[in-house]
Amino acid sequence: MATMTMIEAIHQTLREEMTRDERVMLLGQDIGQLGGVFRATDGLQAEFGKDRVVDTPLAEAAIAGSALGLAAAGEIPVAELQFLGFTHQAFHQIGAQIARFRFRSKGRFNAQLVLRTPFGGNVRTPELHSDAFEALFTQTPGLKVALPATAHDAAGMLRTSIRDPDPVLFLEPLRGYRLVRDDVPEGDHTVPLGKARVAREGDDVTIVAWSAAVQVAERAAEKLAADGISAGVLDLRTLSPLDVETLASTVAATGRCVVVHEAPMTGGFAAEVIATLNDECFYDLEAPVARVTSPDTPYPLGALEEQYIPDVERLARTVRSVMELEA
Amino acid sequence: MGVEPQFPPELGETEPASMLNPDGTLVAGQKTDMPPDQIVAALRLMLLGRIFDRRAFSLQRQGRFGTYSPVEGQEASVVGAAVSLDPERDWVAPQYREMAALVRHGLPLENFAMYFMGHPNGGRIPEDVNVLPVQIALAAQLPQAAGVAWALQRQGSDGVVVAFCGDGATSEGDFHEACNLAGVLRAPIVFVVQNNGWAISTPRRIQSASASFAVRGVGYGFPGVLVDGNDLFAVESAVSSAVARARAGDGPTIVETLTYRMGAHNTADDPTRYRSEEERAAWGERDPITRVKRYLAAEGVLDDAGADALADEVEGEIETALQHALDMAPPTASDLFDHTFATDSPRLAAQRQAWAAAAES
DSSP states (O other), rough: EEEEEHHHHHHHHHHHHHHHHTTTTETTOOSSOOOOOOOOTHHHHHHTTTTTTTEOOOOOHHHHHHHHHHTTTHHHHEOOOOOGOOOOOOOOIIIIIIIHHHHHHSSSSSOOOOEEEEEOOOOOOOOOOOOHHHHHHTTTTTTTOOOOSHHHHHHHHHHHHOOOOSOOEEEEGGGTTTTOEEEEEESOOOOOTTTOEEEEEOSEEEEOOOTTHHOOOOHHHHHHHTOOOOEEEEEOOEEESSOHHHHHHHHHSSSEEEEEEEESSOOOOHHHHHHHHHHGGGGHHHHHHHEEEESSSSSOOOHHHHSOOHHHHHHEEEHHHHHHOOO | OOOOOBBBBHHOOOOOOOOOTSSSOBBOOOOOOOOOHHHHHHHHHHHHHHHHHHHHHHHTTSSSSSOOOOOTTTHHHHHHHHSOOOOTTOEEEOOOOOOHHHHTTTTTTTHHHHHHHHHHGGGGGOTTBBBBBOOOOOOTTHHHHHHHHHHHHHHTOOOOEEEEEGGGGGGGGGHHHHHHHHHHHHSSSSEEEEEEEETTTTEGGGGGGOOSSSGHHHHTTTTTTEEEEEEEEHHHHHHHHHHHHHTTTOOOEEEEEEEOOSSOSSSTOOGGSSSOOOHHHHHHHHHHHHHHHHHHHHHOOOOOHHHHHHHHHHHHHHHHHHHHHHHHHHOHHHHHHSSSSOOOOOOHHHHHHHHHHHHHO
């Protein structure tokens, strides 16, 4: 067991998987000599060579599309897209091509590849660097969407993603890269995709979250505990596949639920979570399920960020109001 | 000088057009059409870019500015293109380092400053200023610029669009699609590709195997010219010719300005990790501002004291703009919702109300 930051966990896992399997290769903008704008690939080009850690031209569609071709021909590409905000340029290759490659070739091809990309706000990045577009990619069947919240999970889920025969969009919380620090087991540490994690036990209400919102939920739960409310936190870890069983059983046990995410409300993944709870455990609910999200407006410039994305206060307020409701 | 020819190799040998030597003398046989007062005005804009960079870096270090990308080294590329335009009828489509071109076109400097302070008013463009917003997504402005040029053509205007991008942006699909469409339309547009050698850490030689970016025009059916991007006169001459061509209805041009990003990619970048001090120092010898100052001094138009006074004046202008920006009332929750749509939907109106209530509680 070693304590490390999320970025260190990602770096270490990439290095170990490249050592284990020579088909694993990295491509992306600024990942070689510079080691990535967040240093996720620091030193890997020097260690594994320019053939396996490749600085590409500035072209997201070409990075995603060539990753698919590399995978079709037997390589295992782990591509870095510099920010999720710039995956729109590659959306066709990701949504229309990578996601359905297995399906449309009747299994002749698969896309064993990982697209790593940082996302999320509250770090005062320039415009278009902060959006949380994860729900867009849950509408492209055939693609797995993984969003670790801890260094432990970043390492374990990245390893699983690289070994997964299907394509994985691996979303890394910008805010957590260096702030989140926890224990990562040594050796062949894996975390399955599609298995949610109980981040905090709680009897009265369940807060459902993923990625950087998990830490917001944990802090809110801490605050609520002082008021005598026992709030649990469920970290979904992956949105596709969704761990319906753990989601439903955890919420059924408390009877109350609040979903929190950084994305705007309308069409956000909270809506899918709530619909799933209606399907699975409606009669166990003691109150309507609430959601805490950003408003249905574009991500603002820095001066308004704190008012835009959910914070501890807003989440705790909503949880309190859910505690007062009767179904 | 930064070009590493790949294909076709003979084009890689082509020297960029230049008019003004680094020592401030004219290249033999060359003469600028720019009158002295226009050269001084251009110098002033170049100084505006450089001095604003310094203030922006210090404000970023104090936490009052967000991430900022400096223009240092590229001032002649930006300003040489800008002064070729008529703000009354022409348009500018910037990437994000072209503040001097935007200000010359009429954008208030304080708006540009507010953008980096994260204030929503930073995005505001006055009604009569023909510029597109600063564009963070590389090359995204180019298809839009082609659309503006198309509209000008449809409206029978003789206006022209200058669209800026960098060497990195030329690798994006949007670059290709915009150039191709503009070529087909014979649209009145000039693509100014500021080849500053680096896209964050990616050097020019692995950005493209093409001998130059100018040569790409051939594939789109229009001319491409390569100029010394640190030479105000050469850039002004090339872009003015391209603008005249576009105005006459003869279609687009690519002007590749060969220049150098003297600073970091932005305030979060550390270029010592990927490039040598020698390279930077060599380009420092080719400074675009120094050579204009030398030229003006030799011509007896503006001596050192005059140039210093000009810099002081620019500094004062920047301080005034920054003060206005810093004095701006902080944005409120309502600013989050304004301008999402022309009219709030009922759901958005409800959110607006909820956010306002939360801000007061």
